C-alpha cells in the first residue's frame with residue numbers, strides 16, 4: 001500500500017481517490033460484478049500531463065497499473081488490487097471538426113458522449129451498441145456495432161491518436177508519421193500507451209430504420225435461419241445483430257436488431273425478417289440513430305458476467321441447431337450474441353489494421369450473466385462449454401474485446417494470427433519494452 005499520496009495529488013490537475021474517500025467505492029466498480037478489486041488509489045486524470053504523472057508515480061512506487069476508460073471490459077482490466085488506476089473518466093470531451101469530418105474524442109469518453117456530440121451535427125462513427133461503453137477501449141480492440149456493414153469496425157475509422165507512453169512521452173499515431181503504430185492501435189488494444197485523444201472519420205447519418213424484432217418458441221430456429229439468409233444477401237446499407245435467449249421455462253427467444261440506412265422506407269430485407277415465424281413483437285421503425293443506440297442498453301454494474309466469443313466463417317443449420325441446444329442448458333438470463341461482420345468491414349485492406357480475419361461472417365459470443373455468486377461455477381462452465389462447441393466453426397482465437405482475463409496467451413495470439421501478433425510484439429517492445437501496461441489482452445514484448 002502507498003503510505004502517502006500527497007506527491008501524486010500535488011502533481012495532478014485532476015484528483016486522487018484513496019480507499020477512505022467517499023467516491024472510492026463507486027469508482028472502483030466496473031461493469032462486471034464478478035470483478036471485485038480494491039486499488040491502492042484511483043488517479044482521475046484531467047489531461048495528458050496527469051496521465052504521465054500517474055504512470056511515473058506508479059512505476060516509482062512499484063504499483064501495478066490499470067487503465068480505465070468506460071469500465072466495460074468483461075475481464076475487469078480497468079481495476080487492479082493494490083495498484084494504481086489511471087482513470088480517464090474526467091476526460092470525456094468530444095469535438096467535431098465539421099470541415100474535416102473528423103471527431104476528436106478524449107480518452108475517457110463513452111459512446112453516449114461521442115454520439116451526442118456527433119449526432120448534433122448529423123454525423124456518426126460506427127461504435128458500440130451500449131452508450132456507457134468507453135470509446136477508447138472499444139475502438140482499440142476493434143468495435144462491432146449497428147453500422148459495421150456500412151462503415152466497418154470502429155478501428156477502421158480511427159485516423160489518429162495521441163498516446164502517453166509508460167515512459168511519459170506524448171506521441172502521435174497517424175498515417176503520415178507513425179503508420180505502424182496506427183496499424184497496431186487498430187485492434188491491438190491498450191498495449192502501447194494511454195490514449196488521451198482519438199480521432200475518427202465521420203459519416204453523414206441522422207435516422208435509420210431499426211429497432212428490434214422478437215421471436216419466441218420453437219420457430220426461433222427458422223427465424224434464425226432467416227436472419228442468416230437475409231444477412232448474407234443484404235447490401236452494405238443493412239447491419240443485423242441477433243441475440244438468442246431463453247425464459248425461465250427454457251422457451252427459446254430471439255431478438256433481431258436490424259439497422260438499415262438506405263433510402264427505401266420498406267426494404268425487402270426487413271419484410272423478410274418480419275415474415276419469419278415466431279414473431280411476437282415488431283418495434284422496427286424509422287427513428288433517430290440515437291434511439292437505435294438504446295436498443296440493447298443494459299444496467300451498469302448490476303450482474304456478474306463471463307463471455308467467450310469466436311469469429312466464424314459461416315452459420316450453417318448445424319451450428320444454429322447447436323446454439324439452440326446450448327440455450328437449453330443455460331440458466332437465464334444470459335445469451336448467445338450473433339454479430340454480423342459482413343459488408344464494408346470485410347473489404348478493408350487486410351494490412352490496414354492489426355484486427356484480422358476479415359473473411360469471418362459473424363462473431364458468436366456465449367454470454368452468461370447472473371447475480372448469485374453461488375452460481376459462478378455453473379455459468380462459467382456453460383460459457384466455456386458453449387464456446388468449445390462453437391470452436392470447430394471458428395476462424396480465430398476470438399474477439400479480443402470480449403475476452404476474459406483467464407485466456408491463455410495462445411488464444412490472444414490466435415485472435416490476431418501469428419504474423420500480426422509478431423508485428424504487435426515488435427511494437428510493444430518499442431513503446432512499452434517492460435510491459436508496464438499488461439492489464440489488458442496482453443501482447444508481451446518480443
Ligand SMILES: Cc1cc2nc3c(=O)[nH]c(=O)nc-3n(C[C@H](O)[C@H](O)[C@H](O)COP(=O)(O)OP(=O)(O)OC[C@H]3O[C@@H](n4cnc5c(N)ncnc54)[C@H](O)[C@@H]3O)c2cc1C
Nearest residue numbers: 069070071072073077078107128129134136137144190195
Ligand atoms: C455492456 C457491454 C456492451 C458492449 N458492447 C460492445 C459492442 O457493441 N461492440 C463491441 O465491439 N464491444 C462491445 N463491448 C466490449 C467492449 O468493446 C470492451 O469491453 C472494451 O474494452 C470496453 O472499453 P472500456 O473503455 O469501456 O473498458 P475499460 O474496462 O475501461 O477498459 C478496458 C481496457 O481498454 C484499454 N483502454 C481503455 N481506455 C483506454 C485508453 N484511453 N487508452 C489506452 N487503453 C485504454 C485498457 O487496456 C483497459 O484495460 C461491450 C462491453 C459491455 C460490457
